[in-house]
Amino acid sequence: MADVTLYTNPMSRGRMARWMLEEIGAPYERVVVPYGEGGTAAAQYRALNPMGKVPAIRHGDAVVTETAAICAYLADAFPAAGLAPEPAHRAAYYRWLFFAAGCLEPAVTMHALQVEISAERSRMVGFGTYARTLDALEAAVSAGPYIAGDRFTAADVYVGAQVTWGLAFGSIEPRAAFTAYSERMAAREAYRRATALDDADAKEMTAE
Template sequence: MALTLYTNPMSRGRIARWMLEEVGAAYETVVLGYDTTMKAEAYRAINPMAKVPALVHNGKTITECAAICAYLAETFPDAGLAPHADERADYYRWLFYAAGPVESAITNRSLGVVPTDAQQRMVGYGSFDAVVDVLERAISAHPYIAGDRFTAADVYGGSQILFGLQFGSLPKREIFGDYAARLIERPAYKRAGELDDALIAAAA
């Protein structure tokens, strides 16, 4: 099975690489530049949004990091990262919560967009503070997002928290820090980080 990751080491492509390392599949990496190859027609044919990451698997394209994580978990079941029956509700709930309300709330806050009380009724996430409080409760319920074991939902949801703590877009709450500490000890996370950091160093 041919797998190609289109990415940039200073992007959300780090999430897709982490997931690829978790499933242990062989893959090719194509590094794109933000103002050059990422905007070229050759890549737009793969992802018309001209964004990374994109994953091409046997000629089929998958974009959006949460979708890539879920797809790889199902495509490589031996990695054990897809949900068991009793984990499925929490797995999908929090995977898409991280991809929807969390992503939107953090992005708006970074842009200085603060919905008024009236606007919160039509904004999917309501308010930034509400999103963060609910995220904290989700992480507090179990050692991992879907239960007692690590799944693909932790790759995506955990990445949101790791990025948030690193860049200051999430508050440094104890629950987030404890969860992040568990994630960064995973061998696949370390391998993925070393690969992307080496690409950054080589381009410097």
């Protein structure tokens, strides 16, 4: 019996959650949720996630949405996987996990939408500017093999997916440090498994 149910769509951030679940190695059930009526807009799914977004997970009676939260939750719920540092050593782990959610993703999204923040207004947004955000990220991924030090953690799932997608879609500058970090993440067996599964789901959806 599956420990976790993943509600996802292969054309979404659900790929991050699936990668995280493959890293954990616990049994999970995958439920593909199409966009729009009958899927993310359906009352049944909105009861699970009022935002009508994927991914979401159910673990027993617990429901978790927001991809960074899903990564952090699963790391704590399945400690044997070793994807979260000991509580006393989580400063960098928390810092960069939530940096990616609170600064990197909105900065990259605004840049992709060609909405540039002026220097005068940079204090009004959490990420400041796109350039400043990328500079901070570059320093972080250059400091060691992983975002929070010498070992892979759930923060690398979230940050690594953001960097890999940004490079693929041109929304993150192809700096050498980003490319090297992305290659390290993409070499992981769990990443390759999750990608193959999501690609198969995407192919099935487009064939329907």
